[in-house]
Amino acid sequence: MKDYDVFHAGDVVLQNGSVLTEATVAYATYGKLNKARDNVIVYPTFFCGNHADNEWLIGEDRALDPRRYFIVVPNLVGNGFSASPSNSVASPGPRFPFVSIYDNVTLQHRLLTEKFEARRVALAVGWSMGAQQAFQWGALYPDYVERIAPFCGSARTSRHNFVFLEGVKAALRADQTFEGGAYRRSPIEGLKAVGRVYAGWGFSQAFYRSECDLKELGFPNLESFIVGFWEALFTRMDANDLLSMLATWQAADISANATYAGDFARALRGVKARAVVMPCTTDLYFPPEDSAIEVGLMPNAELKVIPSIWGHSAGALGLNKTDAAFIDRAITGLLAE
């Protein structure tokens, strides 16, 4: 059963001047748009995630309550559901153009305004690359977006985060069967290597020290966790899709557009929305220090650090109930304001 719809945006001129032919945004919705058309929550997906992976935060007992809000979950371009190297007819595989966070958010804005004629966005929220899109929503549409709640993400990819992702890309490309993106069969060894590289980054040192992979996630040993969790996560992905999303991530910067002309501080000051920014204490690539710098420049933002040893995965998939509850409570508070 297809649990999502597709917004056909036509041929879209991207930020870098190239054209995404027959651009599509796959999206899922939860709840109903009210008569005032102002109960919209936009909740973009993350790296290698899709709309279904966002559902853990949506529910009648949650802040993202579909009885009250019209929740729209647009898939990130490149994730295999929205326009992607793996499904593009006009520019498949390595010919797929570079798509920025800005391009994603302007496409999502068209979805909300053209398809749903939404009058306001009550909240833009997301995890990781989803958080980067939430920040971009706030900076691009300050009079349209009332609140943002980015968690375990950043308004601009840090240099260290960029370097970490260079390692991920290099591990994939070291597999010669990748053939510069022209592979006939999936470069499985490269994708497994991506999983193994990611494994050290996706949770914290303390997570592994406390053996949460065994005690909380139920894997029988460390190797089965690496294989069953990390390798499995990436071997199901298309390699060019992966690289498309990584390029988007590495270039993420809410000020990299005509509105802000690269002035990062001005872009942060431009976020009028009430904001709750939630890094995790032990996140290895979106460390709370970066979030604190961002919040310090935002006029209407509060920093709420998730106290957790789950690292970046404090915000992942509701894996950890305590962290999920922390995030849910913070969003409840934000929506009540």
Place this chain on the structure above:
Amino acid sequence: MKDYDVFHAGDVVLQNGSVLTEATVAYATYGKLNKARDNVIVYPTFFCGNHADNEWLIGEDRALDPRRYFIVVPNLVGNGFSASPSNSVASPGPRFPFVSIYDNVTLQHRLLTEKFEARRVALAVGWSMGAQQAFQWGALYPDYVERIAPFCGSARTSRHNFVFLEGVKAALRADQTFEGGAYRRSPIEGLKAVGRVYAGWGFSQAFYRSECDLKELGFPNLESFIVGFWEALFTRMDANDLLSMLATWQAADISANATYAGDFARALRGVKARAVVMPCTTDLYFPPEDSAIEVGLMPNAELKVIPSIWGHSAGALGLNKTDAAFIDRAITGLLAE
């Protein structure tokens, strides 16, 4: 000019029962053994390092003063100078046996006792895997070693550190030209990928945030730092040597021997030597939390955390003068006791 000597240990039965045929330990010495034969400092090398890479900490104006001490720098087995996959006649390449930290230290002990007839070790000191060997010296020879000063290392490789190294190995092995170790030409793409993966780990988030790669190390941009520092570090290595050292590192545990039978706490309690243990605040794979646990179990140890944003590289090659001075001062104090 050959700046080192070689200790020929004969055929050595290793801890796991296999035989290292014609085992050798390449070593450099600085200063002279005194008449009492008790002024020895043993200063083992680190992952991918060699004796020359240890020289930054040795000098007449330093704690490791060759006018006063006889400083012996044994090369880690597998590093291409001591017995290694790349130089072994009997068991070259992937046939090279697994060599533990214990095997390294017992070989080094033979070097000191058989070759030099040293009566005591005044200090065992080292960085990273060198620190792991210093810990092992303290635990194996408690009545022979007077002091240890491990910096940016651990007495046992943590689960997280193990996972990080899985990523490094996978990046190398994803290169099909590696051919399970039977490569005819060096698997350059895999070795470059190792460098790119390592780049995110070897310094801290704050190091990159502060642009120390540009401002302190003088690279013109981030990509040139990754290529010129990180890729260059690993493309000069033999891939099987790299994997041999990684296997040693991943299995490092001062209690993994008959003396301690895997009882890690007992092994730490067994270190009688006065110890100064120096992690760096921002080390991503030897975090200070692990060192604090170790010091808490050692009877005669002090924790001195290097306050630095240089991460693991706070202890590398004297790259950062402030951190190098911190380490030197701490060792001076320890030697004065």
